[in-house]
Amino acid sequence: MEESPAQRRLKAVHCHLVDTSNDLHSPSPIQHNLTSSHFVHSEAYSVVLPEKLQTGKWNVYRSAHSPLKLVSRFPDHPEIGTLHDNFIHAVETFRYCKYLGKRIRVDGTVGQFKWMTYGEASTAREAIGSGLRYHGLPKGVCIGLYFISRLEWMIVDHACSAYSYISAPLYDTLGPDAVKYVVNHADIQAIFCILETLNTVGLLFASLIQKNMANCC
Numbered sequence: 001m002e003e004s005p006a007q008r009r010l011k012a013v014h015c016h017l018v019d020t021s022n023d024l025h026s027p028s029p030i031q032h033n034l035t036s037s038h039f040v041h042s043e044a045y046s047v048v049l050p051e052k053l054q055t056g057k058w059n060v061y062r063s064a065h066s067p068l069k070l071v072s073r074f075p076d077h078p079e080i081g082t083l084h085d086n087f088i089h090a091v092e093t094f095r096y097c098k099y100l101g102k103r104i105r106v107d108g109t110v111g112q113f114k115w116m117t118y119g120e121a122s123t124a125r126e127a128i129g130s131g132l133r134y135h136g137l138p139k140g141v142c143i144g145l146y147f148i149s150r151l152e153w154m155i156v157d158h159a160c161s162a163y164s165y166i167s168a169p170l171y172d173t174l175g176p177d178a179v180k181y182v183v184n185h186a187d188i189q190a191i192f193c194i195l196e197t198l199n200t201v202g203l204l205f206a207s208l209i210q211k212n213m214a215n216c217c
Helices: 005-014 083-094 118-134 151-162 176-185 195-216
Strands: 017-019 030-032 046-048 061-063 098-106 109-117 142-146 166-169 188-193
Touching: 083 118, 083 151, 098 118, 098 151, 109 118, 118 151, 142 151, 142 176, 142 195, 151 166, 176 188, 176 195, 188 195
Parallel strands: 142 166, 142 188
Antiparallel strands: 017 030, 046 061, 098 109
């Protein structure tokens, strides 16, 4: 009879535990098996789940503080339940601390970092989110992020979390057809981009409008 997923997990977990009930010096009747290479017990941010995949290169990782089950709240901060809550807590705790930084380019060379504090990021987030509301975008609609990895990407994503929008990354590296597909499929209502890609986004919208008008005729 084939093992169920629960049975396979219990079997995998069992391999990572050692019975120390007969050890009078052991603080617990069960200890982790130090010889287990598939399960990390040292100080780390994440660990591979016990049922490590035997094929392929992808594995499932979980917090080192809760490797065997998912958690919905932090034990020491039960008020944090969403990404929005987490960011609010960070702003209240580290308002004047450095949060997001970018290199200033002078004459084509990379200069020093220019930092934005948690408080400044929060102000920018609120401006973006309230701006979307002002322009009539209802909760739950998709907002496109046409950025490479950069400071603005993070701020817009924070705004989406705070104002109940869905952020949808648009990868220009996949080509214009892929971007058009995502915009149509996700019914994206607004796109954020940098000045250098504004013309590209404008042409994208123009082609989508022409296509929709042709379909209506």
